[in-house]
Amino acid sequence: MFERVDYYAGDPILGLMEKFLEDSNPNKVNLGIGIYYDEDGVLPVLDCVKTAEQRIADPISPRPYLPMAGLPGHRKGCQELLFGKDAKVLQDGLVATIATIGGSGALKVGAEFINEWFPHAKCYVSDPTWANHIAIFEGSDVEVGKYPYYDKASNSVKFDEMIAFFNTLNKDDVVLLHPCCHNPTGMDLTREQWDTVLDVVQERSLIPFMDIAYQGFGDDMDSDAYAIRKAVDMGLPLFVSNSFSKNLSLYGERVGGLSVVCPTVDEAERVFGQLNAFVRRIYSSPPSHGGRVVDIVMNDEALHDQWVGEVYAMRDRIKAMRLKLKSVLESKVPNRNFDYITRQNGMFSFTGLTPEQVERLQSEFGIYMISNSRMCVAGLNTSNIDYVANAMADVLKD
Numbered sequence: 001m002f003e004r005v006d007y008y009a010g011d012p013i014l015g016l017m018e019k020f021l022e023d024s025n026p027n028k029v030n031l032g033i034g035i036y037y038d039e040d041g042v043l044p045v046l047d048c049v050k051t052a053e054q055r056i057a058d059p060i061s062p063r064p065y066l067p068m069a070g071l072p073g074h075r076k077g078c079q080e081l082l083f084g085k086d087a088k089v090l091q092d093g094l095v096a097t098i099a100t101i102g103g104s105g106a107l108k109v110g111a112e113f114i115n116e117w118f119p120h121a122k123c124y125v126s127d128p129t130w131a132n133h134i135a136i137f138e139g140s141d142v143e144v145g146k147y148p149y150y151d152k153a154s155n156s157v158k159f160d161e162m163i164a165f166f167n168t169l170n171k172d173d174v175v176l177l178h179p180c181c182h183n184p185t186g187m188d189l190t191r192e193q194w195d196t197v198l199d200v201v202q203e204r205s206l207i208p209f210m211d212i213a214y215q216g217f218g219d220d221m222d223s224d225a226y227a228i229r230k231a232v233d234m235g236l237p238l239f240v241s242n243s244f245s246k247n248l249s250l251y252g253e254r255v256g257g258l259s260v261v262c263p264t265v266d267e268a269e270r271v272f273g274q275l276n277a278f279v280r281r282i283y284s285s286p287p288s289h290g291g292r293v294v295d296i297v298m299n300d301e302a303l304h305d306q307w308v309g310e311v312y313a314m315r316d317r318i319k320a321m322r323l324k325l326k327s328v329l330e331s332k333v334p335n336r337n338f339d340y341i342t343r344q345n346g347m348f349s350f351t352g353l354t355p356e357q358v359e360r361l362q363s364e365f366g367i368y369m370i371s372n373s374r375m376c377v378a379g380l381n382t383s384n385i386d387y388v389a390n391a392m393a394d395v396l397k398d
């Protein structure tokens with residue numbers, strides 16, 4: 001009966017996590033999945049989340065279905081984080097926002113919406129991009145193409161090629177953009193480059209779809225949203241998927257959001273209704289617990305301020321690990337340029353190691369990074385960084 005069903009090849013990121021957990025090497029280091037581990041190598045529970053959890057736990061309350069769009073406070077939290085607390089576009093009621101099952105759920109609902117209402121649109125993703133971007137959009141029958149983005153030889157953005165490619169695209173084609181902390185390269189655009197990208201998007205009437213999963217891990221909450229807010233200032237239609245998995249350290253609670261910036265209130269109402277319709281037919285309504293944590297942290301001023309401080313502490317620890325890794329590698333492999341490690345932003349570094357070198361790190365040293373050479377810098381700490389740098393130096397020298 002089901003022999004016609006193909007075997008699942010596994011996920012390049014989540015599958016690696018399983019292999020890591022099974023590895024008995026006492027020195028193993030997980031630099032694979034994009035998860036923030038603290039200095040002790042532990043996935044943290046933020047203090048602001050602990051407070052929110054206590055409020056949820058006492059007094060304990062029933063767990064009814066949430067609205068299809070999620071809690072109003074969760075949605076408000078997404079909007080103010082992305083667009084700014086006093087953004088005119090919010091005051092004017094031009095943004096349709098739903099709470100979603102993580103950033104992944106936001107991308108899925110967005111892909112379904114585009115397939116339904118822009119059936120001729122293709123979606124173009126950066127080369128390289130987060131692997132699941134392609135799977136999600138193709139899974140919604142949206143044809144996916146790639147735009148030039150990263151030059152491995154120079155460890156920089158192929159900006160002129162990217163712009164030239166955008167100038168070949170058609171009206172309503174979707175360009176999937178990383179506003180900050182590019183996954184997997186960590187290489188972000190400057191503000192001037194964003195301005196140029198958004199000018200081309202406007203000239204070609206493209207649809208920008210910005211996926212922001214690491215807001216606060218780059219420079220700061222507002223700077224990391226520069227591209228989002230610039231598109232709004234230009235009056236562009238805009239999709240934004242956001243994730244609280246990393247910056248609230250709530251991975252398993254599956255909390256995110258999808259926002260669509262519309263030209264008129266009437267269009268925002270139409271879009272909001274259709275987003276609800278897609279939610280209903282895909283998963284009906286979002287999870288309650290995570291939504292309540294987001295609602296409490298984002299809308300309690302003191303907790304929100306505490307949260308921002310906790311995110312910046314995570315950001316700063318990652319930056320410190322970048323500096324340390326770069327200096328150790330420079331001392332051990334003097335004939336190789338490691339500037340890219342500190343030019344890159346957010347959780348990931350595209351190390352440029354070959355698949356064979358990545359495989360050696362895993363098999364000989366128990367160090368796990370994605371086969372495309374992406375390293376999650378947040379997996380480094382002062383206890384393992386010398387071990388990792390020495391191992392990288394070893395495989396780079398041979």
Ligand SMILES: Cc1[nH+]cc(COP(=O)(O)O)c(/C=N/[C@@H](CC(=O)O)C(=O)O)c1O
Pocket residue numbers: 013014032033034035101102103104105130132183211212213242243244245251254255256
């Ligand atoms: C760019 C991006 N967008 C969306 C997501 C999904 O977020 P969530 O809220 O968990 O649904 C991730 C997760 N990335 C890491 C984990 C994963 O692959 O699922 C990663 O790149 O390792 C991203 O890196």
